[in-house]
Amino acid sequence: MRMRTTWTRAGVCVASIALMLAAAAAPAGAAGIATGQTLGVGDVRCTDYVQSDNGVRLTGFFTNGTGEWTVLRSSAVGGAETVVFSAAAGSPSGAQTPIDRTVAPTAPGTFVYRACVVAKKIMKYSVFSITHYQMLLTSTSPTAVTDLGPETATLSTSATACGDRTAVTPGTTVRLAGTGTGRTQWFISVTGNTNNYEGNWAALLTTTDGGIDQTVALDPEITEVTACAVGFVTTGRITVSYELSIVS
Numbered sequence: 092m093r094m095r096t097t098w099t100r101a102g103v104c105v106a107s108i109a110l111m112l113a114a115a116a117a118p119a120g121a122a123g124i125a126t127g128q129t130l131g132v133g134d135v136r137c138t139d140y141v142q143s144d145n146g147v148r149l150t151g152f153f154t155n156g157t158g159e160w161t162v163l164r165s166s167a168v169g170g171a172e173t174v175v176f177s178a179a180a181g182s183p184s185g186a187q188t189p190i191d192r193t194v195a196p197t198a199p200g201t202f203v204y205r206a207c208v209v210a211k212k213i214m215k216y217s218v219f220s221i222t223h224y225q226m227l228l229t230s231t232s233p234t235a236v237t238d239l240g241p242e243t244a245t246l247s248t249s250a251t252a253c254g255d256r257t258a259v260t261p262g263t264t265v266r267l268a269g270t271g272t273g274r275t276q277w278f279i280s281v282t283g284n285t286n287n288y289e290g291n292w293a294a295l296l297t298t299t300d301g302g303i304d305q306t307v308a309l310d311p312e313i314t315e316v317t318a319c320a321v322g323f324v325t326t327g328r329i330t331v332s333y334e335l336s337i338v339s
Contacts, residue, residue: 129221130210131247137207140239143230151226153180154187156213168240185214246322253319261311269333270302276321283312
């Protein structure tokens, strides 16, 4: 059942759930988001899809462990995929290691691409066994189509996946719809054009035993929104799939 939630300034600070979002705007033609996120060992995060006739570019970083980046290509969203790029992520020392790779088209025509990262080894920091990462998939094609399909991830306890940063106009209503296989915390992070939005504020913060389908009427001062999912299980991991859309 869809629920409607109206945002108020007395909302919640994203920091209250132990997350720090690095506010960096995503350029046009982007999938994923240039926002700090976390993964545990064995967790996987994949962007939504970019449709392009000119390949794609993967940028980001991986810190506090090692893993693997991949870029996958298919003829349609949800179709059979081919790995067109893979590379090691992170460093055995735990140092922040950037990725900046252009994946040229290997066949003529238009395809859809998505990027994934898997955490394989974590350097334990204090009491936390998590890695910190950013990933962004873009295309320079003038005919590129973005925001195709859902954001997806498998997440252990406290691991986080955030979707595209979406610009909004005053008074926008957005909808967060998704599925989860277990206890999941969902939130919509917001930024605005006044001092009311210093720090990391959330228009929606809720925990469910699976999926979500909620609409949120945003404060007129809000200029950008981002939807995120957090693993809230005590053991094992969950699988999430979600999309944030503009209703009006």
